Amino acid sequence: MIRVLPGHVVDRIAAGEVVERPASVAKELVENALDAGATEVSVEFASGGVERLEVADDGMGMDGDEALLALERHATSKIESESDLLSVGTFGFRGEALPSIASVSRMTLLSRARGASSGTSIRIEGGRILERSPAGVPEGTRVRIEDLFFNTPARLKFLKTERTETARLLEIIRHLALTHPCVAFSALRDGVEIFSYAVVQEEGERVSQVMSRLDLHGFVGSAGGLTVRGYLAGPASARAGAGGLVLLVNGRPVTDRSLAGSIAAAHEGILPPGRYPQGVVYMEVPHGMVDVNVHPQKRELRFSDPRAVTGVLYRTVSGWARSAPWTRPAGTYAMAVGVAEPAHGLARAPAPPGRVPGTQAPAPDDAPVPDMPLLGTRQETAFSSLEVIGQVLGTFIVCEGPDRMVIVDQHAAAERVTFERLRDEWRTGSVPSQLLLVPQRIEMDPVRAALVEENEGLLGAFGIGADVSGPEVVTVREVPALLSGVDPERLLEAVLDELQSSRGRLETLAEQVLSTMACHASIRGGDAMDVEAGHALLTALDRVDWAHHCPHGRPVSFEIPRSELERRLGRRG
Numbered sequence: 001m002i003r004v005l006p007g008h009v010v011d012r013i014a015a016g017e018v019v020e021r022p023a024s025v026a027k028e029l030v031e032n033a034l035d036a037g038a039t040e041v042s043v044e045f046a047s048g049g050v051e052r053l054e055v056a057d058d059g060m061g062m063d064g065d066e067a068l069l070a071l072e073r074h075a076t077s078k079i080e081s082e083s084d085l086l087s088v089g090t091f092g093f094r095g096e097a098l099p100s101i102a103s104v105s106r107m108t109l110l111s112r113a114r115g116a117s118s119g120t121s122i123r124i125e126g127g128r129i130l131e132r133s134p135a136g137v138p139e140g141t142r143v144r145i146e147d148l149f150f151n152t153p154a155r156l157k158f159l160k161t162e163r164t165e166t167a168r169l170l171e172i173i174r175h176l177a178l179t180h181p182c183v184a185f186s187a188l189r190d191g192v193e194i195f196s197y198a199v200v201q202e203e204g205e206r207v208s209q210v211m212s213r214l215d216l217h218g219f220v221g222s223a224g225g226l227t228v229r230g231y232l233a234g235p236a237s238a239r240a241g242a243g244g245l246v247l248l249v250n251g252r253p254v255t256d257r258s259l260a261g262s263i264a265a266a267h268e269g270i271l272p273p274g275r276y277p278q279g280v281v282y283m284e285v286p287h288g289m290v291d292v293n294v295h296p297q298k299r300e301l302r303f304s305d306p307r308a309v310t311g312v313l314y315r316t317v318s319g320w321a322r323s324a325p326w327t328r329p330a331g332t333y334a335m336a337v338g339v340a341e342p343a344h345g346l347a348r349a350p351a352p353p354g355r356v357p358g359t360q361a362p363a364p365d366d367a368p369v370p371d372m373p374l375l376g377t378r379q380e381t382a383f384s385s386l387e388v389i390g391q392v393l394g395t396f397i398v399c400e401g402p403d404r405m406v407i408v409d410q411h412a413a414a415e416r417v418t419f420e421r422l423r424d425e426w427r428t429g430s431v432p433s434q435l436l437l438v439p440q441r442i443e444m445d446p447v448r449a450a451l452v453e454e455n456e457g458l459l460g461a462f463g464i465g466a467d468v469s470g471p472e473v474v475t476v477r478e479v480p481a482l483l484s485g486v487d488p489e490r491l492l493e494a495v496l497d498e499l500q501s502s503r504g505r506l507e508t509l510a511e512q513v514l515s516t517m518a519c520h521a522s523i524r525g526g527d528a529m530d531v532e533a534g535h536a537l538l539t540a541l542d543r544v545d546w547a548h549h550c551p552h553g554r555p556v557s558f559e560i561p562r563s564e565l566e567r568r569l570g571r572r573g
């Protein structure tokens with residue numbers, strides 16, 4: 001039964017605007033459909049949801065009087081009293097969504113209660129009810145929103161491009177689809193199906209439907225009445241922000257920095273700091289431990305004991321991550337993410353009990369770097385004056401200089417050289433690019449594709465020519481000339497990570513993007529290098545401004561003076 005909440009309950013509800021953009025409308029309408037016990041939810045839209053957005057369900061429906069009442073502020077069938085607020089089992093409870101949406105759009109509400117012989121149609125414009133009439137409609141509810149924000153031009157102006165709004169809208173529907181595997185979901189844009197998820201029995205199956213691009217691995221854990229069920233992808237698809245990580249607490253998609261942070265922290269040694277795995281993590285928390293009534297859109301939560309929650313999450317994820325398939329062998333991962341550092345961490349990570357650790361990279365902590373002077377602390381030494389003796393361990397160039405031996409990290413050196421060149425190009429206008437013989441099509445989630453669209457110009461200045469050629473397809477046509485041979489997909493993904501996670505000045509962003517690009521292009525540890533190539537690299541190092549550290553801050557070289565060699569070999573002192 002729908003009724004208007006009494007004033008004292010209304011006063012206890014987190015107030016605020018729920019309708020910011022088409023995606024928020026979609027969220028409220030799909031949540032209502034799920035709350036109504038639908039087994040099938042379909043969303044249709046045009047123009048990013050602004051021109052038209054329609055959500056249809058086969059749920060319990062409403063009779064004519066209920067439908068009318070549903071449009072009143074604080075009318076809800078989901079809670080009755082203040083105490084219900086502590087144990088809400090539905091998405092909705094505020095009774096605000098329908099009237100809020102109706103007040104900023106032209107809405108048609110079509111509904112027929114289960115078992116009723118006919119249905120009702122109500123037309124509302126800017127909150128004014130224009131017409132109520134009987135209608136021959138199927139059981140369930142269909143809410144059609146047209147011309148969203150037609151009477152609030154300011155809000156219309158705040159919207160992003162159609163592609164971005166579309167991406168957000170689809171993302172919200174996907175997240176909600178994760179909450180109900182037994183409900184079929186479909187999304188149509190201009191009559192064209194974008195996705196359709198059939199009913200499945202298992203949560204994990206729904207996760208695979210929604211995250212079809214990722215290779216996910218599942219795990220579970222529980223402690224203190226809390227349960228964690230995770231489906232996470234490996235380091236190769238990790239991102240610089242939590243954008244690819246969906247968190248659901250008690251069946252509700254949420255945005256929570258501390259939960260996402262715990263998941264990232266649980267990957268210490270597997271992912272570099274600041275990177276997050278992609279995937280889905282469900283948490284079940286006893287109702288008494290969590291308050292959903294803190295945010296109008298209910299995206300945020302408050303836990304009575306946040307540390308207990310993050311603790312269980314951290315322990316579950318880290319316990320699993322240590323034995324996840326990608327932690328063995330160690331070497332493959334460092335290549336996959338294009339950052340050399342993580343291999344160190346892997347060596348440090350405790351081996352899971354009863355498991356023989358795989359091949360592990362030597363821990364650089366053990367390397368004699370700290371007590372050795374870096375080359376170049378003595379001004380007169382030029383890299384190019386060194387004699388290249390050869391490559392050792394597939395990674396290091398051993399050189400001889402006046403009275404010393406010098407060891408250069410070929411990847412760090414190449415990265416520094418490429419970075420400096422790219423930065424020079426960037427500073428003098430834009431980075432020259434080279435057309436790919438075969439443009440590369442990349443399937444990408446719509447949020448990322450929208451990011452490409454919004455940043456086409458910026459990417460162009462970095463020498464990356466990319467455009468969006470479908471809601472989930474991006475085509476890379478040009479890469480920086482200096483980086484020919486780079487994998488265009490990995491380059492673009494890495495740059496998008498930087499764009500997504502940065503909020504600094506352009507200059508800082510540029511440094512980050514350029515160093516990421518340099519890392520992708522450079523000769524890697526493990527690449528064979530002959531004496532000639534080694535010497536060419538050293539010569540190039542002399543031409544860069546600040547050659548002694550790679551853009552990530554690792555040293556490029558260190559030296560062992562003759563005296564040190566003699567001392568260690570017992571020839572002296």
Ligand SMILES: Nc1ncnc2c1ncn2[C@@H]1O[C@H](COP(=O)(O)OP(=O)(O)O)[C@@H](O)[C@H]1O
Nearest residue numbers: 032036070076077092093094095096097098141
């Ligand atoms: N799709 C739907 N099917 C059946 N009933 C609905 C549907 N959408 C809304 N309602 C009814 O209208 C009421 C008001 O909806 P809403 O404004 O979203 O508030 P809330 O979801 O917080 O209760 C709901 O409590 C429910 O009774």
Ligand SMILES: [Mg+2]
Nearest residue numbers: 028032092097
């Ligand atoms: Mg609702």
